[in-house]
Amino acid sequence: MPSLRRQEGYLSVDHRDSPGLPRGFGFVPGKPLPPSAPKGVHVESPTYTCAHCGAIVWMDPLRTRPHEYCARCDHYVCPTPACSLDCRPLMKLLEQFDKAAPNTVLVGPDGRPLRKAG
Numbered sequence: 031m032p033s034l035r036r037q038e039g040y041l042s043v044d045h046r047d048s049p050g051l052p053r054g055f056g057f058v059p060g061k062p063l064p065p066s067a068p069k070g071v072h073v074e075s076p077t078y079t080c081a082h083c084g085a086i087v088w089m090d091p092l093r094t095r096p097h098e099y100c101a102r103c104d105h106y107v108c109p110t111p112a113c114s115l116d117c118r119p120l121m122k123l124l125e126q127f128d129k130a131a132p133n134t135v136l137v138g139p140d141g142r143p144l145r146k147a148g
Contacts, residue, residue: 034099037106039077041088046072081105082113084120 102117
């Protein structure tokens with residue numbers, strides 16, 4: 031059985047030569063707080079991408095309880111209730127959308143197309 035560590039990403043916030051960021055900077059309601067990075071600190075932590083909504087979650091090294099996991103799709107999921115209730119992988123939803131509307135152009139957050147139509 032493959033390790034779940036294969037799904038991990040990496041976060042590095044280096045504020046050794048900057049004024050730093052306060053705790054909660056970039057906070058999104060319903061999502062876990064990002065790590066604080068005060069002045070003079072270099073924070074390193076593993077991350078994972080929620081398979082059900084695509085949110086990037088940092089893995090607090092001090093956390094004692096296990097991270098949310100979906101046994102149906104064998105991936106980590108974020109702690110929001112909607113992602114923990116049912117297995118609805120984001121990639122599967124995007125594939126279903128693509129089949130239903132093959133000539134539709136998906137646009138990313140920067141406004142550029144994610145793929146070409148047709």
